[in-house]
Amino acid sequence: MSFxxxxxxxSRKLAKGIYETFVSYHGEAPPPGTFFMVWVPGHEAIPLSVAGYRGDAVRFIVEVRGRTTAALYTAHKVGLLGPLGRQAPVPSGKPLLVGGGVGIAPLLYMKELWGGELLFGAKSAEKVPKIDGIDEVATEDGSLGFKGTVVDLLKLRPQKRDVYACGPPSMISSLKVLAKEMGLKGYYSTEKMIKCGIGICGSCVLEGKLLCKEPWLRLG
Structure with missing residues (x-):
């Protein structure tokens, strides 16, 4: 496999420091929950989850965190390697999707394919992407939607649905505690350094598994 x-x-700005980009792609439809390694010429390759697919292009949601993510916004050509990682398990019904930050990316694609309800959390309104697909927003400062974290918002939704969550480690830690308290079942993924994307370097070990090979871990 090569780039x-x-x-x-x-590319289009969605919120402060966050944008979406569409890259041409001529392979089969990427499975939900998978990702690509995206190489920006003159920079490095970074892992980006599939946020959408329209037949001739894949969609990514990107947060500017360094030179590579900044350069991608104005790039004309990139190298794609993928799709990588195992597909997220298919839910038994319409899932409850819980996202934080750019963790919303794979959940948008899941909602497109599976339906369900998408809850999204950010620190403030300026970090909430202006896109379709979000059903309810939580902001920690209360500047938009529910005041609190998206996990706090989830506490108000004691439903017997599969939960699929993706977000920063702090969000996932809180979610795992809540899952034990409420008996939530489902799957989660989180941010982790992925360098090779194919299970060789070992940089993405989480709970004894390589996140690049198995991005979705069981919740509950």
Whole structure:
């Protein structure tokens, strides 16, 4: 497996420091919950979850955190390696999707394919992406939607549905505590350094598993 040079079709700002980008892609539809290693010429390759697919392009949601993520916004061509990782298990019904930060990316694609309800959390309104697909928002400072974390919002939804969650480690830690308290079942993924994307370097070990090979771990 090697990188394929593809064209960046367009990029659009969604919130402060967050944008979406569409990259040409001519393979089969990526399975939900998978990711690509995206190489930006002159920079490094970074892992990006599939946030959408339209037949000739894949969609990514990106937060600017360094030179590579900043350069991708204005890039014309990139290298794609993937899709990588195992598909997220299929829910038994319409799932409850819980996202924080750019962890919303794979959940948007899941909602597109599976339906369900998407809860999203951010520190403030300026970090909430202006996109379709979000059903309810929680902000920690109360500047938009529910005041509190998205896990606090989830506490108000004691439903017997599969939960699929993706977000920063602090969010996932709180979610795992809540899962034990409420008996929640489902799957989660989180942010972790992924360098090779194919299970060789070992940089993405989480709970004894390589996140690049098995991005979705059981919740509850």
């Amino acid at each position: 394929k040079v593809e064209e960046v079709l367009r």
